[in-house]
Amino acid sequence: KNEVExxxxxxxxxxxxxxxxxxxxxxxxxxxxxLQQHPGGxxxxxxxxxxxxxxxxxxxxxxxxxxxxxxxxxxxxHPRDSAVYICAVEGSSNQFYFGTGTSLTVIP
Amino acid sequence: EPEVTQTPSHQVTQMGQEVILRCVPISNHLYxxxxxQILGQKVEFLVSFYNNEISEKSEIFDDQFSVERPDGxxxxxxxxxxxxEDSAMYFCASSExxxxxxxxxxxxxxxxxV
Numbered sequence: 363k364n365e366v367e368x369x370x371x372x373x374x375x376x377x378x379x380x381x382x383x384x385x386x387x388x389x390x391x392x393x394x395x396x397l398q399q400h401p402g403g404x405x406x407x408x409x410x411x412x413x414x415x416x417x418x419x420x421x422x423x424x425x426x427x428x429x430x431x432x433x434x435x436x437x438x439x440h441p442r443d444s445a446v447y448i449c450a451v452e453g454s455s456n457q458f459y460f461g462t463g464t465s466l467t468v469i470p
Numbered sequence: 471e472p473e474v475t476q477t478p479s480h481q482v483t484q485m486g487q488e489v490i491l492r493c494v495p496i497s498n499h500l501y502x503x504x505x506x507q508i509l510g511q512k513v514e515f516l517v518s519f520y521n522n523e524i525s526e527k528s529e530i531f532d533d534q535f536s537v538e539r540p541d542g543x544x545x546x547x548x549x550x551x552x553x554x555e556d557s558a559m560y561f562c563a564s565s566e567x568x569x570x571x572x573x574x575x576x577x578x579x580x581x582x583x584v
Contacts, residue, residue, distance in 0.1 A: 457526060457528065459515070460512045460513040460515070
């Protein structure tokens with residue numbers, strides 16, 4: 363059973379394209395995180411959100427609590443955005459559930 | 471920019487041996503976490519730690535595992551009697567409650583059990 367589902371699993375885009383990665387979850391949450399995992403394995407936290415929308419540079423994250431859905435958008439994508447993007451939710455009992463990740467490749 | 475530091479970056483150990491993975495969280499952070507990622511699989515939560523005690527742990531975190539904050543700066547994960555299936559990347563993270571972007575991961579320790 364996957365508490366967190368991400369789509370697509372793999373995504374290839376041309377440089378400059380607008381990218382959307384989706385995340386749906388089935389548990390009650392106190393927060394949702396979007397993480398970026400580099401090819402070397404290191405993980406960077408991009409966003410933590412519990413409602414609404416956040417923007418950080420070319421990245422935008424939205425969450426709809428009623429629909430249990432979040433999206434990560436990348437505007438004007440660049441090859442350096444190539445990474446695995448992971449959605450993770452923080453459950454009400456401080457449990458964490460991770461999606462399997464979306465592997466993004468941006469081609470010059 | 472403040473970092474979460476993990477050492478070593480890669481550790482190879484014989485099956486049955488004990489290993490200690492070390493983490494130095496960001497100094498003003500109050501919550502500490504360990505995660506693991508088996509190669510090709512998703513990241514899994516192991517344990518969270520606050521106020522010098524475990525606040526939550528997953529089913530994976532059984533008696534083989536323990537965590538400690540021995541000196542107020544380090545946060546360690548001990549794995550007793552390692553098994554082959556413990557081979558994974560282990561990530562430490564820390565957070566300052568209620569602060570966006572305050573959740574920071576270390577770069578991980580790759581543990582290989584042979």
